[in-house]
Amino acid sequence: MSKGLDDEVVRELNVKILDEMVVHPRKEVAALALKIKHGENPSASALILALADLLPVPRAPTDPRLTPAEFKEEYRRRGWNGLNLAARWGRGPVWMSRVGSKADRDLFLDDAVMGLPDLTKQPDDL
Structure with a gap:
């Protein structure tokens, strides 16, 4: 596999993850996923980091x-x-x-x- 293909596979997986999160029952989670999906670099990592800010501080x-x-x-x-x-x-x-x-x-x-x-x-x- 070439590096370009690897990047494309990763991008597709990230978009699939974001697609699933766009319909999340919590509106703030769905909004974050939609924003990240249509941003410069759609990634599951960016979504995870953004979601961490929504979680209550222990x-x-x-x-x-x-x-x-x-x-x-x-x-x-x-x-x-x-x-x-x-x-x-x-x-x-x-x-x-x-x-x-x-x-x-x-x-x-x-x-x-x-x-x-x-x-x-x-x-x-x-």
């Missing part, structure tokens, strides 16, 4: 982070200690101690500790 999570004490209490309640949790996560005990003591730790770590298996209810082979 809000910050409303749940507060766990305090260091709550973080430690949560994994201990599930039968873990800092050493075996650090080993499970492939980290060292110093890292675990630092993370557990930080009030501004990454939110995913709070989520991770909340999702730990409960060793008090599990067999010892975890």
